[in-house]
Amino acid sequence: MAHPALFLDRDGIFNELVFRDKSFHSPRSWDEVIHFSLAGLPQIKSLGFKLIMITNQPDIERKIISQKFVEELHDFYQKQYQLDRIYVCPYASNEHPLKKPNPGLFLLAQKELDLDLSTSFLLGDTEKDTLAAKKCGISSILWIREYNQNVQSDFRITSIKELMTILSQRSNFIQRKL
Numbered sequence: 001m002a003h004p005a006l007f008l009d010r011d012g013i014f015n016e017l018v019f020r021d022k023s024f025h026s027p028r029s030w031d032e033v034i035h036f037s038l039a040g041l042p043q044i045k046s047l048g049f050k051l052i053m054i055t056n057q058p059d060i061e062r063k064i065i066s067q068k069f070v071e072e073l074h075d076f077y078q079k080q081y082q083l084d085r086i087y088v089c090p091y092a093s094n095e096h097p098l099k100k101p102n103p104g105l106f107l108l109a110q111k112e113l114d115l116d117l118s119t120s121f122l123l124g125d126t127e128k129d130t131l132a133a134k135k136c137g138i139s140s141i142l143w144i145r146e147y148n149q150n151v152q153s154d155f156r157i158t159s160i161k162e163l164m165t166i167l168s169q170r171s172n173f174i175q176r177k178l
């Protein structure tokens with residue numbers, strides 16, 4: 001049976017964005033990483049959801065961020081939160097099918113991990129995330145920050161507790177259907 005997943009964006013969810021040159025960027029080194037606490041996230045796996053990070057990192061192709069740093073940071077998050085898989089789009093072009101808001105990485109994950117997208121969720125902080133989710137029938141959850149109040153989404157949260165409530169309800173619904 002195909003599993004549901006909770007897809008997670010990285011910047012703005014796992015770590016803060018870095019304000020530089022009048023706009024927000026991904027951290028470029030460990031010195032710039034300020035973690036958000038996502039304590040309780042691994043418990044979501046007990047509801048039957050796979051935990052999968054999907055992140056745009058276009059500064060890799062631009063050679064502004066090293067692949068080595070990205071891999072180290074992702075190893076840390078994978079261990080810390082028991083993530084099942086991490087998918088990275090390293091390409092800078094907005095036309096690239098793997099770069100959000102295009103749905104390529106979600107579709108790749110569906111194929112590789114046998115996922116049921118119709119019962120899956122995405123947790124993100126930008127319109128790129130929620131649009132990508134919408135394109136492939138995934139319910140979107142926006143983590144409210146000061147910069148994203150106008151972004152449309154199916155759900156809005158400000159804590160892991162609220163996330164758990166939404167996913168528990170869906171999990172009960174799926175079990176009733178079986």
Ligand SMILES: [Mg+2]
Binds near residue numbers: 010125
């Ligand atoms: Mg983000």
